[in-house]
Amino acid sequence: METFQPRTEAAEALRQIERGRAIAARHSADNGVVLLVWGSTFLLDMAGFDASRLTGSVVPGVIFICCLNALVVIWRLWYARRLPIRLARTLTNRVIFWWSWYYVALVGLGVGAWIVFIGPYPPLWLTLIGLLGAVPLWIGGARLWRQAHTTAGGMRDEQHIGA
Amino acid sequence: MSSTSGRDEPRDAQPRHPRAQLNEAIHQPVRLSILALLAHATRIDFAFLRDQLDLKDSNLSQHLSALEALGYVTVEKGYVGKRPRTWVSLSPAGRAAFDEYVRVLRRIVEPPPETPAQ
Numbered sequence: 001m002e003t004f005q006p007r008t009e010a011a012e013a014l015r016q017i018e019r020g021r022a023i024a025a026r027h028s029a030d031n032g033v034v035l036l037v038w039g040s041t042f043l044l045d046m047a048g049f050d051a052s053r054l055t056g057s058v059v060p061g062v063i064f065i066c067c068l069n070a071l072v073v074i075w076r077l078w079y080a081r082r083l084p085i086r087l088a089r090t091l092t093n094r095v096i097f098w099w100s101w102y103y104v105a106l107v108g109l110g111v112g113a114w115i116v117f118i119g120p121y122p123p124l125w126l127t128l129i130g131l132l133g134a135v136p137l138w139i140g141g142a143r144l145w146r147q148a149h150t151t152a153g154g155m156r157d158e159q160h161i162g163a
Numbered sequence: 164m165s166s167t168s169g170r171d172e173p174r175d176a177q178p179r180h181p182r183a184q185l186n187e188a189i190h191q192p193v194r195l196s197i198l199a200l201l202a203h204a205t206r207i208d209f210a211f212l213r214d215q216l217d218l219k220d221s222n223l224s225q226h227l228s229a230l231e232a233l234g235y236v237t238v239e240k241g242y243v244g245k246r247p248r249t250w251v252s253l254s255p256a257g258r259a260a261f262d263e264y265v266r267v268l269r270r271i272v273e274p275p276p277e278t279p280a281q
Contacts, residue, residue, distance in 0.1 A: 006182040010271035013195060017265065020199025023215060028204065081243065084211030085204045 018151045025148035028085040032145030034076060034092050039137030041072045042103070046130025050123070095140045099133075106133050181270040188233055189264045193218065193226050198261050201236065201253040209238075209249035227251060235260055 025031060045065045052061030110129040114121050189195055196216050200207055213223045230236040235257030239250045253261070 006180065006271055010182070010268045013190070014265070014268050014272060016192075016195055017199040017202070017268075020196065021203055024200055024203035024207075027211065084208035085200075086206050087203065088205045 015151070022148055022151045024085050024087070025144070028083055028087045029080055029090050029092050030087055030144055031148045032141040032143070034079070035095060035137045035141030035144060037072065037075070038096060039134035039141060041068060042137070043127070043130040043134040044068060046126040046133070050126040053123075053126075091144065095137070099136060099140075102136065103133055181267050184267045185271075186260055186264045186267075188229070188235075189260060191226075193222075194230060197223075197226060197230065197251075198235070198253065198257065201251065202258070202261055204252070206239070206250040206252040209251055212251060230257070233257075233260075 045068060048064040048068070049058070049061035052058055052064065106129055110132075111121070111126070114125075189198055193216060197212060200212065200215065209223070209227075212218075213220060216223065218226075227236060227238055231238060233256075234254055237252050237254050239252070241248055241250065
């Protein structure tokens with residue numbers, strides 16, 4: 001039937017376009033890596049602060065956080081420059097923006113409000129807050145990673161788009 | 164003259180199949196691959212395009228020149244540090260043409276409407 005071939009060709013062209021979307025995501029800032037690293041950094045920040053409490057001083061924790069976050073910022077700039085695809089709109093930046101509000105509420109309530117209304121916080125409390133803060137970023141990062149490595153239909157994406 | 168089924172209508176009055184509306188410049192496999200990648204980006208590195216599409220520099224350049232002549236892509240040369248880089252991006256005209264192309268593809272893929280029983 002004559003009409004079968006155009007539909008087959010069109011479906012294949014649409015699949016090729018979908019593969020293009022996945023490849024573009026995989027090699028751009030929306031591949032999930034930044035969110036996974038950002039979440040891990042937040043957890044390490046809070047765990048480092050908890051660890052510094054054991055020394056009886058917050059100074060080591062502050063130094064650790066400053067160094068770690070400076071490294072992550074530098075890494076993020078380097079990583080963004082090395083990516084071959086610049087996206088028109090980056091979902092990652094939007095996720096981090098909205099997560100920042102969650103972070104402020106989490107730390108404000110979990111640390112500040114706790115100290116004011118309850119008192120000293122228990123051991124590993126900051127690490128728990130770090131985990132609560134990291135999990136949404138890990139979930140977001142994992143979803144972006146999955147989207148960047150599969151195409152519609154759930155198939156693992158091929159290495160090349162093919163031509 | 165009555166015409167219940169439309170069989171007596173002149174041929175040029177019959178609706179054309181959507182495939183007749185496909186943009187042939189985009190429908191070429193390599194160019195479709197190029198535009199499929201560009202559709203989601205502000206710009207893409209030339210070397211990356213070449214490697215992804217498994218093409219030689221000259222071959223990719225030919226296709227990009229053709230797309231540039233149609234006004235669908237823009238090619239910029241610059242430097243990152245001391246390394247020369249070439250960036251390719253989709254123009255507004257190219258984006259509009261590509262979006263229309265995708266619409267036509269979807270129309271082709273959609274199942275045809277059922278003809279009502281007479």
